[in-house]
Amino acid sequence: xxxxxxSPSNKVTEKGKDVELRCDPISGHTALYWYRQSLGQGxxxxxxxxxxxxxxxSGLPSDRxxxxxxxxxxxxxxxxxxxxxxxxxxxxxxxxxRNGYTFGSGTRLTVV
Amino acid sequence: AQSVTQPDIHITVSEGASLExxxxxxxxxxxxxxxxxxxxxxxxxxxxxxxxGDTLVQGIKGFEAEFKRSQSSFNLRxxxxxxxxxxxxxxxxxxxxxxKTIFGAGxxxxxxx
Numbered sequence: 001x002x003x004x005x006x007s008p009s010n011k012v013t014e015k016g017k018d019v020e021l022r023c024d025p026i027s028g029h030t031a032l033y034w035y036r037q038s039l040g041q042g043x044x045x046x047x048x049x050x051x052x053x054x055x056x057x058s059g060l061p062s063d064r065x066x067x068x069x070x071x072x073x074x075x076x077x078x079x080x081x082x083x084x085x086x087x088x089x090x091x092x093x094x095x096x097x098r099n100g101y102t103f104g105s106g107t108r109l110t111v112v
Numbered sequence: 113a114q115s116v117t118q119p120d121i122h123i124t125v126s127e128g129a130s131l132e133x134x135x136x137x138x139x140x141x142x143x144x145x146x147x148x149x150x151x152x153x154x155x156x157x158x159x160x161x162x163x164x165g166d167t168l169v170q171g172i173k174g175f176e177a178e179f180k181r182s183q184s185s186f187n188l189r190x191x192x193x194x195x196x197x198x199x200x201x202x203x204x205x206x207x208x209x210x211x212k213t214i215f216g217a218g219x220x221x222x223x224x225x
Contacts, residue, residue: 042215043215045213091155102158103157104155105154
């Protein structure tokens, strides 16, 4: 597509429920990244994919967080047993080589 | 490990005045450096990037940044600020060995009439 698409744009969930966040990168972009932006904070790196593999998962906050990418395209970030501290905007970006990222508009997650 | 420091949490400038946003990085080799802007309610947009070569790089919207290796800095500048420049600005550093990019905490720019 023309840009990076994320869905849903907003998600309100109850504490303890699982959520799935989707990212559809720019066609042909081999690298895909997930970041988290909490209120008033910078961007916290979560994970990145090169193709379907994830060379760097170092930013995932706990084992409740997981991500996968299929077909070198769409990625899903899953948060199990959500907690209130998981509330944030989850940003996805894609890139071709190291030309800088193109970001999606994000998914605003609110855990109540 | 890479790190990025943006010393100013927020800055206020008058419309038409010049702007400089500071960024210091820590990285053992020549880094890839970026500035992104996040306007209210908008996603992040790449302003400019430095990989190698000329240390003064030009970006979109009239912004420029200068890489100074001796000072480990990559400050963003604009000669005349417009009200539409009010936004949050993020400096970022990427490693040459991989694709991971680390972002600073951001500097919020306010523009007064």
